[in-house]
Amino acid sequence: MNLFSLIGDFSVFFFRSLFISWKIKTTKWRILEQVYHIGIGSLPIIIVIAIFTGLVSIVQTSYQLIGTVPRYILGTTLGRMVMIELGPILTALMVSGRCASSMAAEIGTMRVTEQIDALEVMAIDPYRFLNLPRIIGIFIALPILTVISEFVALICGAVYAHYFLDVPFSVFNYGLTHYFYAKDFFGGLIKSLFFALVIAASGCYFGFKVKGGAKEVGKAATYAVVTASILILVLDFLVALVIFG
Amino acid sequence: MIEVKNVSKKFDSLIVLDNVSFSVGDARLIVILGPSGTGKTVLLKAILGLTPVDSGEVLFDGKSIQAIDESEIYEIRKNIGFVFQGTALFDSMNVLDNIALPIVEHTSASTSEVKDKVVQILEIIGMSGKEKLYPRSLSGGMKRLVAVGRALALDPKYLFYDEPTTGLDPIMRDRVVNLIIDLKKKYAKSGIVVTHDLDTAKAVGDEIYMLKKGKISKVRQIRKEVYNG
Ligand SMILES: Nc1ncnc2c1ncn2[C@@H]1O[C@H](COP(=O)(O)OP(=O)(O)O)[C@@H](O)[C@H]1O
Numbered sequence: 382m383n384l385f386s387l388i389g390d391f392s393v394f395f396f397r398s399l400f401i402s403w404k405i406k407t408t409k410w411r412i413l414e415q416v417y418h419i420g421i422g423s424l425p426i427i428i429v430i431a432i433f434t435g436l437v438s439i440v441q442t443s444y445q446l447i448g449t450v451p452r453y454i455l456g457t458t459l460g461r462m463v464m465i466e467l468g469p470i471l472t473a474l475m476v477s478g479r480c481a482s483s484m485a486a487e488i489g490t491m492r493v494t495e496q497i498d499a500l501e502v503m504a505i506d507p508y509r510f511l512n513l514p515r516i517i518g519i520f521i522a523l524p525i526l527t528v529i530s531e532f533v534a535l536i537c538g539a540v541y542a543h544y545f546l547d548v549p550f551s552v553f554n555y556g557l558t559h560y561f562y563a564k565d566f567f568g569g570l571i572k573s574l575f576f577a578l579v580i581a582a583s584g585c586y587f588g589f590k591v592k593g594g595a596k597e598v599g600k601a602a603t604y605a606v607v608t609a610s611i612l613i614l615v616l617d618f619l620v621a622l623v624i625f626g
Numbered sequence: 627m628i629e630v631k632n633v634s635k636k637f638d639s640l641i642v643l644d645n646v647s648f649s650v651g652d653a654r655l656i657v658i659l660g661p662s663g664t665g666k667t668v669l670l671k672a673i674l675g676l677t678p679v680d681s682g683e684v685l686f687d688g689k690s691i692q693a694i695d696e697s698e699i700y701e702i703r704k705n706i707g708f709v710f711q712g713t714a715l716f717d718s719m720n721v722l723d724n725i726a727l728p729i730v731e732h733t734s735a736s737t738s739e740v741k742d743k744v745v746q747i748l749e750i751i752g753m754s755g756k757e758k759l760y761p762r763s764l765s766g767g768m769k770r771l772v773a774v775g776r777a778l779a780l781d782p783k784y785l786f787y788d789e790p791t792t793g794l795d796p797i798m799r800d801r802v803v804n805l806i807i808d809l810k811k812k813y814a815k816s817g818i819v820v821t822h823d824l825d826t827a828k829a830v831g832d833e834i835y836m837l838k839k840g841k842i843s844k845v846r847q848i849r850k851e852v853y854n855g
């Protein structure tokens with residue numbers, strides 16, 4: 382398949398998964414299950430990543446800025462970095478590594494063991510049954526995870542600044558809040574919504590298209606993560622152009 | 627009544643079904659006999675509209691599935707239970723949820739009604755008390771039985787069995803064969819049994835067809851020679 386037909390096929394697959402009758406009565410439980418599975422499952426790793434993101438950023442920023450600008454700028458810069466870029470991107474990449482691959486593997490296994498055919502035979506639309514809850518589930522979970530990771534990263538940055546850089550909480554907080562633009566925070570969140578869609582779509586797509594056996598399932602998991610990661614970075618650029626450009 | 631009319635299907639240059647015609651009447655079991663790799667599974671999937679055919683048509687009570695859209699095919703499929711060759715049980719769900727799924731999805735039955743229905747089905751298939759087990763902890767034969775149970779969930783008029791006895795020990799095979807016969811006699815389930823096992827064919831079939839090199843032909847008397855030659 383060439384690149385253009387792949388993109389076409391991928392888009393058709395994505396819209397076919399969303400624009401169907403939702404049958405919310407039974408689907409809502411499947412969505413909640415995914416929110417739980419993705420959200421709670423990813424939380425520990427997201428927090429670990431956020432702690433170190435906060436620490437690394439504050440060290441780097443202070444190295445570049447201290448002595449040249451007022452110290453509260455540390456809070457401003459860290460806040461912007463984390464909210465616009467680091468929080469959404471790192472969270473999405475982590476969740477992509479965990480979830481795009483597991484979605485592709487799970488759905489791919491269902492494909493090769495004919496469980497997807499079984500759904501079809503029972504007159505249950507597999508797009509609604511498998512894809513929709515994953516797409517919506519991650520659409521809800523990822524922004525929440527992103528906010529949590531931003532919060533953790535900022536706290537860690539502030540604590541480090543307070544104890545090791547001689548920038549008290551009050552000064553850091555002044556820099557963070559006084560120059561806070563809602564656009565920064567919500568722009569980051571809008572990005573994470575787009576990221577959520579590509580993670581779920583890649584995971585489901587490559588799982589659905591598996592033909593063969595265990596080896597192909599493994600490959601599908603890899604393709605799903607690679608595709609999702611690339612799309613995340615491309616979208617990051619495009620959304621940045623629109624919102625901040 | 628299911629009528630298969632002049633159905634042909636090929637994959638690239640491999641002709642799998644060549645002008646296949648037959649019909650399934652009420653409360654009758656049609657056996658399709660044939661060695662592995664002749665296209666028996668493809669035929670069943672073609673009848674369900676899972677695999678598109680190159681030419682010919684399949685009629686359910688006079689309605690051609692080639693002429694209707696997906697939502698109507700879904701409606702027709704609710705009248706058919708399909709027992710997959712590899713069972714295709716949902717491995718993330720226990721026996722109860724596997725059988726309950728079609729009921730939950732397609733009816734407005736309450737949780738307790740669904741449970742009652744599943745218990746009833748488990749009784750029919752001889753698996754009472756196994757609700758909480760997951761497919762991975764069931765033997766091959768028990769999985770087959772549960773797969774039959776899941777196919778029964780919506781009380782379909784037809785049941786399709788894809789190699790229901792392949793790979794089972796003799797005792798389990800008898801159990802499955804007896805279940806298939808029972809379902810026809812007591813519950814008036816018609817259907818198609820695809821198999822390459824002569825004994826199963828003889829035991830369950832009201833009519834037996836032979837599928838070979840894409841051609842289907844009616845078998846009047848089974849002899850080993852027919853099968854091998
Ligand atoms: N999707 C497919 N693409 C290409 N060839 C297929 C496909 N499905 C089945 N076949 C081929 O069709 C033939 C019949 O397959 P099948 O119906 O599974 O045989 P069986 O009678 O054992 O059930 C086999 O040779 C198989 O390789």
Ligand SMILES: [Mg+2]
Nearest residue numbers: 666667711788
């Ligand atoms: Mg087969």
